[in-house]
Structures are given as structure tokens and as C-alpha cells.
Amino acid sequence: EEPRDKTGLRLVGENCPDGQWTYVMKDDSRRSYAGYLQCPFTPDQCVEFFGQVLAGTRWEQPHGPLGPIPRKTAWMVASGCTCAYRYGNIEVAAQVFPNWMKELMRQVMPHCGLCEEAEWPNSCNLNLYEDGGMSVGWHADDERLFQGKFRDALIISLSLGARRKFEIRLNWPEKNERAMYRLNLGNGDLLTMEGMTQKHYQHRVPKEEAIARPRINLTWRWVAKHSPQCPADRQPVA
Template sequence: KRQRGASPELARGVNCAAEQSRGEIGLRLLKELAVEKNNPHAAKWEYPLMDEAKRCFAGFMKCSIEPESLKGFFDRIAKGTTWGQPVDPRSGEPIPRKTAWMVLPGYNACTYRYGGVDVEPQEFPDWMVDLMQVYMPLCGLSSREEWPNSCNLNLYEDGAMSVGWHSDDEKLFGGRWNDIRIISVSLGQARTFELREVGIEEGADSRTKYRMRLGDGDLCTMEGLTQKHYQHRVPKEDISEPRINLTWRWIRRRPEGQAQAVDGASKKP
């Protein structure tokens, strides 16, 4: 996971040239899958980030779930998750949020490692399946065989909790060089989510930052090569209410000795 200021494009070996187009490689956005599956909410998808030259996309769907259902999910997740707050070995301080890492049965050896922190997996509980049954069809993923096999959870207890600029480019997911899909749902307090191109330092105005306000129940995606060419963060804010964020992903590289998983984003139509 690349932290703010740690490695500009050339230092990390990123090719700054234009990438092949979506049409050339057969990449379909989740909105397109939802349209194909005739999901009644498919037209609600927006894409604030549409960088066709770099094949980077970030989608947004305003919540269409009843508030009572959202509160029920928030409470089940908050109480039914074993939360941790690992110490960042670089600073010697706890990371500024609580976290958990969950996987499908069969992926229990897949420890999530990022920024010097190791998070051991927990198996998907029943409420995870219930939540995915609500949200995956909105992404055009109606069959369980198409669903992600892992989920990173973050609990921001108030606005002082945050996550800095980074890319989700760990080998476990293959996002540094491959097209991948990341699906995120927010529950509770609205928070700001920002993206910027890799190599852009704090205060630089030469390139655009993309900003979304993610409210209770809202969906957000990062698709294509977004983890190669962009960073994202959740900055600190002057708020006091909690927020839970669930980020679903596909494990592509299991630990040595285990069969390799396949990310649905790499499948051509």
C-alpha cells in the first residue's frame, strides 16, 4: 500500500503513457453489468472519475435502501465484528481507525498486509451475506459465484479517525498492474472520500482531485487501473458520529501453495 509522498509515478515504475482502451481489453463497468441484468436502480449510477486514457473509473450510487434496514445493518456489523486497531510500525502509534478483515471460507490463510500492518482474517458472518444480497445486484452481480471473496472493514468512531493517501495495490488483489474492481458501502455518518492522481503531493494544484460525499448506505466503486494511477483517502473532519465502511475485493493471489483465485474484473464479455 503506497502512502502519501512515498513514491511518485517514476519511482514506482508506473507507465505514464496511455493505457489500452476498455473496448480493446473487454473491460465492463459495474454500471454496465447492472444495466445488462436489468436492475431497476442501474440508472442511478454516476461516474465522477472517468479517466479513459488511463482506464481509471470511480462510480457512485446514492442509497436506495430504507433507513431502518441501514440502521439494522450498522448495529449488526458494529456488534458482530471483532475490531482491532493495529500499531503502525513506522510511527509506533495505532492507526487512526478500527479495522477488520473478512474472507469467504477457504481463504482463511490470506492475511491482509499493508503499510507494515498485518490483519488476520475472520470468516464472513451471516450478516455479510445478507448485506451482499442487498448490494451486489446493484452492481450487476446477481449470482453468488460473481461476488467478491473478501472484505476490509473500517470503523471511524468520529471525525478524528481517518485514512491517508494510499492505493490498494497489494499483491493479494493484483491492482498495481491489473484491472480490478473494488466495491465500497458506507454506513452511518457521511464522510468525504477523495481521489487524486499518483505522484501529486499535498497542496499541488496541477491536477484535479475528485471528491465524493458518501452518506448512509451509499455505494462507491473503483474500477479498472485506478489503483495503479490514483490514490484515495478519507480525511479528518469536524464531526462526532461513527461511520462504518465495508470494502469488498477479489483475492487474486493466495499464499504460496494455495490455488489462485480469479477476479471477475479480468473476465471479458
């Protein structure tokens, strides 16, 4: 991939005060990065966030080819968008950002250098892992909506509740190259995946049977290519 100074990609950590964000993965040759910020919120805030998201979300557990997926999920979008979220054989209908989501983003986004509402992501995928038996397998967020295979894409992830493992692996590692990155994401921790990560890497949340407590993960992204049926689609018809 072209270097960052050619494409103009600025990392979240570069837009925030020095020393806050650490980059657990910096792959300049593939223009792929993963940043980590330890919980910047108070314990009371985290409890409030968890309660709001759990109660305020219409959760569903779609069926895939092997039966129900091993987590509950929801898909939210900014007003004016109706794009469904499709991955594999699964389709999740859009819910418009509720007021609590906007308030949550008001708390979270400044920690990512996004202080103006106009800069905020326009979609959020939410996953509820009720215990350590729930998981998500290896995948990339490379759906057409986000165009992450073709352009730099920023993903902002907030973890709430139980601490869970999060793993990132390189699709085609070369000899003597690091192929796997592992993090333990705790209550209130923020993670980014930036640049071309979705083209070159996959990630997962593995099962951890010993964990009895629930975890919620919110993954904010920018819909870059709306579906043709979506009112937000401004593409001229070919």
C-alpha cells in the first residue's frame, strides 16, 4: 500500500493529546493500524453506559447457515439512512440512532479526536455477548457499505462489561513477520482499527467459557457507499 504521507491518513492517536493512545499494531507497509486507549471514563459512567445500551437496544439473534449466531446484535444508523447491515447470509435491519446513542457518542468521540458532531460516524454495530460462551469468529469488516477494501477506513470500538480477549491476525504473513496480535479489552476501553486493516487483517472475539458476565461491544463506522434504495444514497443512476 502507499505510505501514509502520500495518502494523508492521520491516526486517531495523532489527533489526541500525546501519550494517551498506544498503537499495538503499526504495519506501515500495509497501511494498517490498531490503537488502544485504556478506559477514560469513571466506573459510574461505565455502569450507566452499559445499562443504557442494554435496555435501549432492540437486540436480535439472527440465524446463519449453522443456526443462531453465538451473540445478540443490532445495527444503528444516523437519521436519513435506511441501509441494512449484511454479512454472510445474515441481514440486520437498521434502527435510527436513539437519543442515548447521540449522548454516548458525545462522551466517546472527543477521546478519538472527533469533537464536532459533523465528524462523527454515521453507523454503529452492537454486539451483546451474554457470557463467555458467546463469540464472533474470524472476519473482516469489509462489507460494501464501508469500502474498507478500497480506501482507508476508521473503526472505533467501545467495550463495556466483562473483560474479553480480542485477536487480530494477518491474512498472508510473510516469513518472520508477526502474524497475530492479542488484547484483553476491559470495561470502557477503546480500540481503533485504521487505514487498510480490513483488507489485510481479520479479527475475532474467541469463546472464554470461564467468563459468566456479559459484555457489550459497540463498533462505530462510516457508511461510505449507501445501498441504492437508501435515501442517503446520492449516487447518480448509471
